[in-house]
Amino acid sequence: MIEEFFTAVQTEPPQLTLVDHACLALLLVGVIYGVMKAYQKQSCLFAFKGLQVIQLLTLYGWYIWTRTPISESLPLYHCRMAMFALLLMPDEWLYKEYFAGIGVFGSIVALLYPVFDPFPWFHVTIFSFICGHVALLGSSLIYLQRRKALHLTKRHIVEITVILNLGILLVDILTGGDYGFLRQPPLVGNHGLFLNYLIMTLVFIVALCSVFKGLKFWRTLEEQRWSERVDEELG
Template sequence: MLFILWAKPGPLKRYFAYLGLFGSLVAFIYPVFDPFAFPHLTFFTFVVGHYALAVNCLLYLLSDSQMEVLDRKEVVRYTVTMNTFLLFVNALLGGNYGFLSHTPLVNSRNIPLNFLLVTVIFCFAILSGQSMVAYLKKRDWSIVQD
């Protein structure tokens, strides 16, 4: 979220805005909470943090006046780089950030397969998200602005 708040506008910031939007949606669709009893601070921070991330990313994408579209090669390159970095972090810390070590829906612990699946899904989601944001920007929002 800090990257979205402080980075200069450009393709990398736009990419991370799409990544933050879809990453937070995935976190709500398949939440992985800490193993504490329900009324715990980590539950609250999980929900509020991912909600704030989704809202900030969506606000940035809808208010971005440049309207430049990310190139497919750019999206693939950024996603592969990000997922490779996450693989190293997961190996170092023993985590499963980005579902790269263990994917929940496919139930696979095959890291190369998980890497490929997650990369393809996120590339598709980001490219689809661009189309959705472009469509929303073209609509007449005068009713909402009144």
């Protein structure tokens, strides 16, 4: 069992059943619901951050042990960058707000449409994928909910995404990797490296704008509920 968990022998990605997809969807809903109820509790944040640290140490320990090439082992996937950003960046940095948005969008997509590495179930990479995105989603939502105000604008999102994806594109060209899924984008298919870059950049811009618009709408509803509750108590 332990040998299979840490094996470096590739096989095929596990084929998920309808029940497996339903379990991941329920896990996603449970995390979102739980965080929205308990985001002010410090123990909730520590739990997600602790899980993230364990996940990253386990994954990169395995990368080092198996001498995984840099075409696969660099932390240049969007969600993985967000994992490090949520752990290491100061809370007041605008870039942390950006990566928290990626953490919300990317984790939801990853858990609804998982793309596993070609290893048997239940491998360290699969553990990392599921637990890593759960931890990222939780810590991202907590961080964004605790922010007194959201300062990221559409212009910020466009500028950061264009530059970030351009950097990832250059790394993919130099290493032959598929960071940012720019070589084999999920769902939309492969249209060549440069067109993939344009498509994925547009997808991230639209998705992040939608995430922050949704968060701001939720905050407005919460403020209205709070105002109505106060009026009822005073009235």
